[in-house]
Amino acid sequence: MFPGQGAQAVGMGKDLYEQFPSARELYDRADEILGFRLSRLCFEGPEDELQQTKNAQPAIAVTSLALLKVATEVSPKLLERPAFVAGHSLGEYSALVAAGALPFDEAIRLLRTRGELMQAAGEKNPGTMAAVLGLDLTDCEEICREAGAEVCNVNAPGQVVIGGRREAVVRALDYAKARGAVKVIPLSVSGAFHSSLMRPAADGMVQPVATASLADPAVPVVLNVTATPTQDELAIRHELVDQVCRPVQWSRTVEFLGEQGIETFIEFGPGRVLTAIIKRMLRKSTCINVNDAASVRVQLPDG
Numbered sequence: 001m002f003p004g005q006g007a008q009a010v011g012m013g014k015d016l017y018e019q020f021p022s023a024r025e026l027y028d029r030a031d032e033i034l035g036f037r038l039s040r041l042c043f044e045g046p047e048d049e050l051q052q053t054k055n056a057q058p059a060i061a062v063t064s065l066a067l068l069k070v071a072t073e074v075s076p077k078l079l080e081r082p083a084f085v086a087g088h089s090l091g092e093y094s095a096l097v098a099a100g101a102l103p104f105d106e107a108i109r110l111l112r113t114r115g116e117l118m119q120a121a122g123e124k125n126p127g128t129m130a131a132v133l134g135l136d137l138t139d140c141e142e143i144c145r146e147a148g149a150e151v152c153n154v155n156a157p158g159q160v161v162i163g164g165r166r167e168a169v170v171r172a173l174d175y176a177k178a179r180g181a182v183k184v185i186p187l188s189v190s191g192a193f194h195s196s197l198m199r200p201a202a203d204g205m206v207q208p209v210a211t212a213s214l215a216d217p218a219v220p221v222v223l224n225v226t227a228t229p230t231q232d233e234l235a236i237r238h239e240l241v242d243q244v245c246r247p248v249q250w251s252r253t254v255e256f257l258g259e260q261g262i263e264t265f266i267e268f269g270p271g272r273v274l275t276a277i278i279k280r281m282l283r284k285s286t287c288i289n290v291n292d293a294a295s296v297r298v299q300l301p302d303g
Contacts, residue, residue: 001278002064002098004089004248005193007271008056010045013063015293016070017043023066026104030062033108038062053122053190054115057090058108064094064269065104067290071268074296083262084229086222088274089153089194089248090114092239098268099217101236106213110240113208117201118244122191124200129163129189130173134182137251143179147172152194153248156277158182163192194247202244209240227252250277258282266290 016023017039027039041050042059049055087095093111096102102110129152132140137151140160144150148168153161162172169192173184191197214236220229223239227249230236254277257265266288267275275289290296 001085001265001267001274002087002091002094003060003267003269003271003274004087004091005053005056005060006187007269007273008042008050008060008063009270010043010047010050012042012059012270013039013066014043016063016066019293020066020070020073022069022073026062026066026069029104030058030108033105034058034112052115053119054112057111057115057118060090060269061094061097061107061111064091065097065107067268067292067296068094068098070293071266071290071296082219083260084220084222084257085217086253086257087224088250089224089243091269091274092221092224092243094269095221096214096217096236099219099221101215101217101221101233103213110205110208110212114201114205114244117204118193118198119190121198121201122189122193125191125197126166127164127192127195127197128166128169129161129187129192130169131183131185131187132160132162132173132176132181133185134158135160135176135179139179140176143172143175147175150192150195151247152192154251155248156251156254156281159251159277161187163195164197165192194243194245196245198245202241205241205244209237212237222253222256224248224250224253227256229256250274251281254278254281258285264288 085095085099093107097107149162149164149172152163214233216233222229224243225246264286268290272289275287279287
């Protein structure tokens, strides 16, 4: 599993870069691909620059993939062949790299383009997002219809992120509180990601995705938009365009994996949001969070 935007923080990956040559190689390669020191931005900031969508997306991906690379070296048998891979939003690109469908270089280029397009779409069509806790999806969908907002991320039962134009989201939050939401949390974002306001960004991804070097993944990838597995390269190309402006179905993804009998989940990347969601939804599961050099060594046993 690979996290999406919101997991980034200044200093992420610095310990990996300093301690593991293979991680250093990935960061240096990303710097070369992008033509600027993304690694320095990850390690030193400034924070406001790292938070920019165009920088955050490749930064999270390279950190997640560096963690995967190091973990594979430390515990090769444990990570030999996962049953499925999945990633939240931009994390889907990291999942595709892990599944052998997308080369690292291609993923970094595409995510830089995706980030630039999403940032530009947020400037063209200003919007915002907010988390609604304690209401089910049906309630959130009804509230959004009434307010003119949209459901953007269905993260877990009772945990839905909505988005849209600021005034619509404000109305939706008032309606959510009136319906008994436990909590509403406005998010600090540069746009209403995974909503129709991102349509210009989705349109802009059509050509880069169509010409990208993609192959059928070696293991099934559970897609954000449909929460269904695929090993079909063409389906993935459609997904990478659609997921920019359609909701992330993470709750359904976790439900699907639970139904397949998956009991062990490993999250590679900064933060531990996905681990927390899965542990809450699948209480008997074993969840391993790999987010720094120490967790690679402590949590992943040899072979």
